[in-house]
Each structure stands twice: as structure tokens, then as C-alpha cells.
Amino acid sequence: MKVLVPVKRVIDYNVKVRVKADGTGVDLANVKMSMNPFDEIAVEQAIRMKEAGTVEEIVAVSIGVKQAQETLRTALAMGADRAILVVASEDVNTDIEPLAVAKILKAVVDEEAPGLVICGKQAIDNDMNATGQMLSALLGWSQATFASEVAVEGDSAIVTREVDGGLQTIKVKMPAIISVDLRLNEPRYASLPNIMKAKKKPMDEKTPADYGVDVTPRLEILSTVEPATRAAGVMVGSVEELVTKLKDEAGVI
Amino acid sequence: MAVLLFAEVTNGELAWDATSKAMTAAKMMGDVTVLCAGAQASAAAAEAAKLEGATKVLCAEDASLGHRLAEPTAALIVSLAGDYSHIVAPATTDAKNVLPRVAALLDAMVITDVSGVVDADTFERPIYAGNAIQTVKSKDAVKVVSIRTSTFDAAADTGSAPVETISAADNPALSEWVEDKVQETDRPELTSAKIVVSGGRGVGSEENFELIESLADKLGAAVGASRAAVDSGYAPNDWQVGQTGKVVAPDLYVAIGISGAIQHLAGMKDSKVIVAINKDEEAPIFQVADYGLVGDLFDAVPKLKEALG
Ligand SMILES: Cc1cc2nc3c(=O)[nH]c(=O)nc-3n(C[C@H](O)[C@H](O)[C@H](O)COP(=O)(O)OP(=O)(O)OC[C@H]3O[C@@H](n4cnc5c(N)ncnc54)[C@H](O)[C@@H]3O)c2cc1C
Numbered sequence: 001m002k003v004l005v006p007v008k009r010v011i012d013y014n015v016k017v018r019v020k021a022d023g024t025g026v027d028l029a030n031v032k033m034s035m036n037p038f039d040e041i042a043v044e045q046a047i048r049m050k051e052a053g054t055v056e057e058i059v060a061v062s063i064g065v066k067q068a069q070e071t072l073r074t075a076l077a078m079g080a081d082r083a084i085l086v087v088a089s090e091d092v093n094t095d096i097e098p099l100a101v102a103k104i105l106k107a108v109v110d111e112e113a114p115g116l117v118i119c120g121k122q123a124i125d126n127d128m129n130a131t132g133q134m135l136s137a138l139l140g141w142s143q144a145t146f147a148s149e150v151a152v153e154g155d156s157a158i159v160t161r162e163v164d165g166g167l168q169t170i171k172v173k174m175p176a177i178i179s180v181d182l183r184l185n186e187p188r189y190a191s192l193p194n195i196m197k198a199k200k201k202p203m204d205e206k207t208p209a210d211y212g213v214d215v216t217p218r219l220e221i222l223s224t225v226e227p228a229t230r231a232a233g234v235m236v237g238s239v240e241e242l243v244t245k246l247k248d249e250a251g252v253i
Numbered sequence: 254m255a256v257l258l259f260a261e262v263t264n265g266e267l268a269w270d271a272t273s274k275a276m277t278a279a280k281m282m283g284d285v286t287v288l289c290a291g292a293q294a295s296a297a298a299a300e301a302a303k304l305e306g307a308t309k310v311l312c313a314e315d316a317s318l319g320h321r322l323a324e325p326t327a328a329l330i331v332s333l334a335g336d337y338s339h340i341v342a343p344a345t346t347d348a349k350n351v352l353p354r355v356a357a358l359l360d361a362m363v364i365t366d367v368s369g370v371v372d373a374d375t376f377e378r379p380i381y382a383g384n385a386i387q388t389v390k391s392k393d394a395v396k397v398v399s400i401r402t403s404t405f406d407a408a409a410d411t412g413s414a415p416v417e418t419i420s421a422a423d424n425p426a427l428s429e430w431v432e433d434k435v436q437e438t439d440r441p442e443l444t445s446a447k448i449v450v451s452g453g454r455g456v457g458s459e460e461n462f463e464l465i466e467s468l469a470d471k472l473g474a475a476v477g478a479s480r481a482a483v484d485s486g487y488a489p490n491d492w493q494v495g496q497t498g499k500v501v502a503p504d505l506y507v508a509i510g511i512s513g514a515i516q517h518l519a520g521m522k523d524s525k526v527i528v529a530i531n532k533d534e535e536a537p538i539f540q541v542a543d544y545g546l547v548g549d550l551f552d553a554v555p556k557l558k559e560a561l562g
Pocket residue numbers: 005006007008009025026028036038039042061062063064065088089091092093094095096097098101118119120121122123124125126127128129130131132380
């Protein structure tokens with residue numbers, strides 16, 4: 001079976017995000033970018049399935065600016081076999097919405113015919129939590145989102161999902177889309193020899209036009225602003241003082 | 254404008270808190286019809302009829318709609334969509350699973366986790382773990398929107414809308430339910446509790462987490478946890494508060510042994526009053542705390558329990 005793993009280049013999760021003063025967005029120039037943490041988990045899952053013999057080939061795909069090839073090289077260094085870069089924008093500040101990403105991914109799936117697509121549950125920049133579900137809808141495939149455990153049994157996948165009430169286990173027919181949650185696995189670091197090897201692995205470059213997809217956004221971004229900041233608080237010297245403040249000043253207990 | 258509000262129904266029961274808060278947001282977009290779907294949904298529909306702002310309740314009861322599987326649920330909503338300009342739901346894990354699927358089937362962009370409604374086409378939503386608030390205007394014919402319930406007040410329960418029974422759509426039969434692992438608890442629900450007491454990695458073990466839980470019980474509070482505490486096995490996954498867990502905004506949030514990583518703050522910084530107990534005076538949690546106490550939690554928490562009587 002072939003597995004497709006979409007990986008997104010996002011601002012590193014350790015970077016303090018700065019909103020541009022003119023309200024047009026977040027300052028992405030000269031900040032550290034990394035693979036979306038959820039996508040590292042997706043790549044790791046695919047590699048483990050390959051190591052277990054259920055998967056033969058792992059194809060990583062990224063849609064974005066040219067620099068997303070670094071993200072794809074990371075996926076290749078971790079253990080993906082080849083990569084597809086869809087250059088959808090010249091400008092790091094241009095929006096490619098999940099619907100457009102899902103349409104491009106659908107075209108890639110039509111060409112590649114994977115048995116499984118494993119993606120992240122959400123990208124930590126836009127926090128949309130949408131792409132996998134949208135792709136699944138466009139393909140008419142089953143979906144298993146927020147996965148914390150995955151097992152393949154014949155032509156089905158048994159997936160445990162992290163939901164509001166706890167955990168839900170479902171069985172989905174393959175081909176399927178699985179979106180992964182944080183506790184599925186602990187992604188590996190790429191070793192130096194593997195980073196060197198990854199440089200020689202194949203990477204195709206495409207554009208949305210190659211797939212006949214229009215990436216014009218449906219949402220117009222009117223403004224991006226900093227959230228309201230909280231007023232500074234006080235330090236208390238003792239538990240007694242804390243309780244008094246909570247009772248008399250804040251009135252919450 | 255006609256709005257279809259997809260109610261949160263769990264095992265036949267209406268989740269009043271989530272649905273009534275989403276109702277408040279939905280009312281700002283137009284006339285609201287509420288959809289209750291499930292293997293059992295009639296009791297939920299009767300409850301939903303009381304939602305102030307509901308003009309009608311649709312009740313779809315069918316075995317295929319049990320356990321809120323994405324494919325049949327999305328098919329049902331899409332079969333109704335022609336009559337509506339907006340499809341709205343509270344941003345629960347169920348709706349996060351279903352709504353993007355609905356949106357893609359309608360060739361619309363989903364707008365998730367909306368924290369403010371500017372007008373029927375324009376919405377505010379937090380991005381980058383709440384570090385920025387984006388205002389977006391949708392150009393789609395139908396708007397598919399999930400609501401971050403922590404920023405809306407609950408609608409009143411004084412309504413009396415008529416209930417209409419409808420049938421399910423064809424089940425694509427792509428998935429089946431196997432089992433649920435749900436912890437039964439008498440504590441209030443995390444996302445609607447007035448007080449939340451959360452523990453982090455500093456608590457140190459699953460046994461020690463009992464300390465957090467007993468303080469919560471003393472306060473009649475829900476229990477939360479940081480991701481580190483969940484990853485370490487001190488607490489179950491559904492207690493996680495944060496960017497990728499639950500978003501809470503109680504009257505009082507008590508963070509114990511939690512450093513205050515941006516991903517954790519994303520889930521609790523809208524709380525009215527925040528208390529932090531941490532032995533490291535440099536911990537970033539103190540920057541958002543209204544009341545900070547520097548100290549060892551194993552000393553402070555028992556004292557706190559005692560002081561509360
Ligand atoms: C060049 C570029 C510039 C951008 N600039 C901005 C900006 O300035 N401000 C802003 O707010 N947003 C920006 N974005 C984000 C963009 O607006 C979309 O929201 C984003 O591509 C999809 O939303 P999400 O990441 O929240 O998706 P989610 O649905 O949360 O992502 C879930 C999963 O889908 C997959 N996936 C999603 N997107 C891609 C992708 N592009 N390639 C491969 N896999 C993917 C991943 O597996 C991911 O884990 C930019 C995107 C691109 C490509």
C-alpha cells in the first residue's frame with residue numbers, strides 16, 4: 001500500500017508570534033519555520049507502518065511557497081520515499097485555504113492512488129482543523145480524525161479518536177483519511193546520514209494549474225489584530241492571602 | 254437569512270451548554286432552525302425546542318446517525334442545506350469532525366472556532382494559538398461556521414419551538430462505531446464549569462493528581478490538565494486544556510504546576526480570574542495570572558484545601 005502524507009510549513013511552535021502593526025497579518029519574514037508538529041506525527045505513523053510491512057511507499061506532499069521544499073526534505077530525511085511540492089504562491093503571506101489545499105490533494109490522490117492519506121489534525125498557524133475532513137469529502141472516502149491509535153486490519157483501519165468525552169474507536173473502510181492527534185506517537189529526529197540521503201530522494205515540483213485547481217480564497221481577511229491583553233495581576237504571599245482575595249476582592253469562591 | 258444550527262447531541266441527550274451558546278451566535282446570523290440528529294434524538298429535540306431563538310426543531314432519528322459518525326451525519330446536513338444560508342454548530346470535537354466535510358461537499362470554505370460575529374458574512378476567529386484575532390468575510394453562498402462557545406453567553410430556555418421529524422439521508426456506510434471509552438464523573442463538565450482546577454507536569458504522578466482532584470471537589474470544580482500532564486499519563490486526554498485540547502473560560506481557573514506555555518494559555522486565558530501556583534517565580538503563567546503564589550504545590554494545595562474548610 002502507498003501512503004500520502006501532506007505536510008505543512010508553519011511558524012515554529014516556539015516562536016513568539018507578532019502581529020503586524022498595520023493589521024494585515026502576522027510577521028512571517030525572517031522567523032523560524034518548521035514542519036507542523038502534527039504532520040511530524042503523521043510522517044512518523046507512515047514510517048512505522050512501513051517498518052511493520054503494511055506500507056510500501058510514502059509520498060510527502062506540501063502546498064505552499066517554494067521554501068516548503070525544506071519541510072519536504074525533513075519528511076524525506078525522517079523516512080518518506082519521495083515528495084511532491086505544489087508551489088501555490090510566491091509570497092509567504094498569501095493564503096491557501098484548506099478547501100483549495102484539499103482540492104489539490106484530491107488531484108494528487110487521483111494520480112497517486114494511495115490506500116491511505118495520513119495528515120495532521122490541525123495546522124498550528126491557522127488552527128482550522130479542516131483539510132483532512134474536506135479532502136475526505138471530495139474523495140467520498142471515510143474519515144477518522146484526531147487519531148491516537150491506528151491499526152490496519154484487512155481492508156479496514158481501526159482508529160481510536162480523541163473526542164470531547166474521552167476516546168472513541170471506529171472502524172473505517174480503506175481507502176481512508178486519517179488525521180492524527182498529538183498522542184499517536186513520538187516522532188523521530190532525522191539522523192545526519194538520513195539527512196544526506198534525503199537530498200538525493202526525488203522531489204517533483206508542480207503548480208495548482210497543473211491540477212486545474214483555482215486557489216482564489218473564499219474568505220477575505222479584513223484584519224488581523226492582537227488579542228486584548230489581560231491587566232497585570234498581583235503576587236500573594238500566602239495561601240491565606242490568596243483565599244481572602246478570592247473571597248473578598250474577586251468574589252469567585 | 255436562514256440558519257441551520259446543528260445541535261450537540263450525545264447519546265440521545267442535548268448538550269445544553271454548548272448548543273445554547275452556539276444559539277446566541279447563530280441568532281446574530283438569521284432565523285434559526287435547530288437540527289437534532291442521533292440514533293435517539295427526540296428527547297434532545299424536546300429540550301432544544303426550549304432554546305430561545307429557535308423557530309423550529311428538526312429531529313432526525315436513525316441508527317446510522319448514532320455515535321455521530323462523520324459520513325452519514327454530513328450527508329444528512331448536506332441534504333437539508335438547500336434551505337439555509339448558514340450552517341452553524343458549537344466547535345465540539347463532533348462538529349469539528351463533521352462541518353469541514355459538509356463545507357467541502359457544498360464547495361464552501363469552513364470557518365472554524367468563531368469567537369465573534371460581526372455580521373452575517375463577517376466573523377472573528379483566533380489564529381496562531383490565540384496570538385492573533387483575524388476578521389474574515391466569507392464570499393461563499395452558504396456559510397459553514399463552528400462557534401467557540403467560551404466567548405458567547407447561553408441563550409435562555411424560555412422558547413417553545415415546534416418539532417418536526419425528518420428522515421436520515423442515505424448512509425454511505427464507510428465507517429462503523431466500535432467502542433467509546435468515557436470516564437463517568439459527577440464533576441461539572443470542563444467547558445461549562447464555573448471553576449476549573451488544572452494540574453501540570455509539576456504534579457509529578459497520577460497518584461499525586463489526586464491532590465488536584467480533591468481540591469477541585471472542594472470547590473465544586475471541573476478538573477483540567479496541561480498536555481504534559483496528559484502525555485505523562487497523570488490525567489485522561491479529555492482533561493487537556495489548550496490550543497489542541499479544550500478551550501475554557503470559567504469564572505475561576507486555578508493552574509497548579511503548569512508553566513504557562515503559549516499552547517496552554519490558548520485554552521484558558523479568557524477565564525475571568527486566573528490563579529497560578531508554581532514554585533518558579535519566572536514561570537510565564539504568572540504573566541496572565543490575576544493572583545500568583547510562588548511556592549511548592551505539595552505545601553500550598555493541602556493548605557488551600559484546609560483554608561477552604
Ligand atoms: C504560502 C502560504 C502562506 C500563508 N500565509 C498565511 C498568512 O499570512 N496568514 C495566515 O493566517 N495563514 C496563512 N497561510 C495559511 C492558509 O491561509 C491556510 O489556512 C492553510 O493553508 C490551511 O489552513 P490550516 O493550516 O489551518 O489547515 P488545517 O486544516 O488545520 O491543516 C490540517 C492538516 O492538513 C494538511 N495541510 C494543510 N495545509 C497544507 C499545505 N499547505 N500543504 C500540505 N499539507 C497541508 C497538514 O497535514 C495539516 O496538518 C498560508 C498558507 C500558505 C500555503
